[in-house]
Amino acid sequence: MPIGLAQRMLDVAPSATKAMTAQARALSAGGHDIIALTQGEPDFDTPKAICAAGVAAIRGGHTRYTTVAGIPDLRQAIAGQLDQDHDLAYAPDQIIVGSGAKQVIVNALLATLDPGDEVVVPSPCWVSYPEMTKLAGGVPIIADGMASATFKLTPALLDAAITPRTRWLILNTPSNPTGAVYTASELDALAEVLRGNDHVAVLCDEIYEQLVYSPARFASLAAMAPDLSDRILIVNGVSKAHAMTGWRIGWGAGPKPLIKAMTTIQGQTTSHASSIAQRAALEAVVGDQAHLKAFRDTLRKRRDLICEHLNRMPGLACRVPDGAFYVLVSCEAMIGRKAPDGTPIGSDVDFAMLLLERFGVAVVPGSSFRAPGHMRLSFAASTGDVVRACERLQEACDTLMAETA
Numbered sequence: 001m002p003i004g005l006a007q008r009m010l011d012v013a014p015s016a017t018k019a020m021t022a023q024a025r026a027l028s029a030g031g032h033d034i035i036a037l038t039q040g041e042p043d044f045d046t047p048k049a050i051c052a053a054g055v056a057a058i059r060g061g062h063t064r065y066t067t068v069a070g071i072p073d074l075r076q077a078i079a080g081q082l083d084q085d086h087d088l089a090y091a092p093d094q095i096i097v098g099s100g101a102k103q104v105i106v107n108a109l110l111a112t113l114d115p116g117d118e119v120v121v122p123s124p125c126w127v128s129y130p131e132m133t134k135l136a137g138g139v140p141i142i143a144d145g146m147a148s149a150t151f152k153l154t155p156a157l158l159d160a161a162i163t164p165r166t167r168w169l170i171l172n173t174p175s176n177p178t179g180a181v182y183t184a185s186e187l188d189a190l191a192e193v194l195r196g197n198d199h200v201a202v203l204c205d206e207i208y209e210q211l212v213y214s215p216a217r218f219a220s221l222a223a224m225a226p227d228l229s230d231r232i233l234i235v236n237g238v239s240k241a242h243a244m245t246g247w248r249i250g251w252g253a254g255p256k257p258l259i260k261a262m263t264t265i266q267g268q269t270t271s272h273a274s275s276i277a278q279r280a281a282l283e284a285v286v287g288d289q290a291h292l293k294a295f296r297d298t299l300r301k302r303r304d305l306i307c308e309h310l311n312r313m314p315g316l317a318c319r320v321p322d323g324a325f326y327v328l329v330s331c332e333a334m335i336g337r338k339a340p341d342g343t344p345i346g347s348d349v350d351f352a353m354l355l356l357e358r359f360g361v362a363v364v365p366g367s368s369f370r371a372p373g374h375m376r377l378s379f380a381a382s383t384g385d386v387v388r389a390c391e392r393l394q395e396a397c398d399t400l401m402a403e404t405a
């Protein structure tokens with residue numbers, strides 16, 4: 001008899017981003033010339049000093065189990081960074097280090113959700129929030145921000161999404177997939193709604209904090225609304241800022257009882273993040289930070305380049321993102337048209353497939369982020385790839401607009 005799967009698997013989808021990346025890789029491996037704009041990671045190498053700290057950890061024998069919540073030096077350093085950057089006072093026992101921000105978020109949801117509890121997820125949203133919520137037995141309530149010009153959650157949308165069963169609001173700034181960055185006054189307005197709903201906690205996913213392009217400025221809800229601190233969990237990590245996605249280090253900072261419960265879950269599942277990666281992350285947090293600006297400057301140039309091209313292409317339109325390394329592009333004008341072989345393009349998924357199979361550009365369809373009629377392009381690819389991808393997209397748009405003309 002085959003191994004049966006749990007009921008919960010009926011409802012949990014695999015990551016669409018990872019699926020599209022895998023498909024692009026498979027086509028490339030088969031000899032096709034594919035440019036992937038699907039990646040959720042910078043194309044930069046991890047800075048040398050951070051790698052050296054990892055090597056030194058191995059050589060120095062830091063190869064055994066660590067404390068579940070993370071090595072004390074790293075937790076102390078994270079607390080120091082929160083204090084220095086945002087004037088936020090967290091004790092090391094209010095911080096948990098996990099295997100990536102992803103594990104930290106799952107720990108938090110598992111620690112707090114009972115079956116049927118609701119999590120407000122503003123859309124467009126990162127593909128994993130609704131699925132993680134379902135895995136933890138909760139119900140994602142999508143607050144649809146597609147109608148708002150900035151794609152951001154508004155106080156009215158938040159108010160309408162909250163019910164007596166709401167346990168969490170997940171707030172992601174800068175956002176994956178829109179690159180939207182919440183201003184201090186926007187956070188203030190959301191905090192006002194939260195003050196009237198003291199049963200709602202906020203998971204602030206700030207993993208793209210370091211990737212904000214001036215004049216936009218990063219603002220943290222915890223710093224804006226200190227009165228809400230006992231129901232805010234900040235999630236951050238080294239993956240995106242320090243080009244360390246494969247090292248798998250993320251962290252959460254929040255109220256002690258929550259961190260304690262999350263630590264219990266981690267202790268019974270993965271035990272702790274890699275001892276070696278924790279030492280490398282310590283260097284990332286306390287060491288030279290010059291690479292942050294260098295990464296940001298490079299990504300900013302690519303953002304300007306790709307957005308300028310996209311907004312000149314017939315049938316496509318995008319807002320210039322203030323942060324992260326994604327641009328959410330409307331391809332609504334392409335839907336209803338026909339591919340060169342006569343196949344109708346009925347959705348953003350069809351359009352993304354056409355781009356991949358006929359024009360050699362891999363993007364993620366917006367539907368995966370609850371943004372139908374759109375596609376997400378990552379500009380964390382090399383500048384050469386971004387330029388070549390724009391040429392191919394231009395050809396695709398010209399072809400499709402001509403087909404139906």
Ligand SMILES: Cc1ncc(COP(=O)(O)O)c(C=O)c1O
Nearest residue numbers: 040100101102126176237239250
């Ligand atoms: C919004 C958001 N949060 C969290 C993560 C996961 O980060 P990590 O690689 O540290 O698990 C990602 C990765 O794509 C993300 O886009």
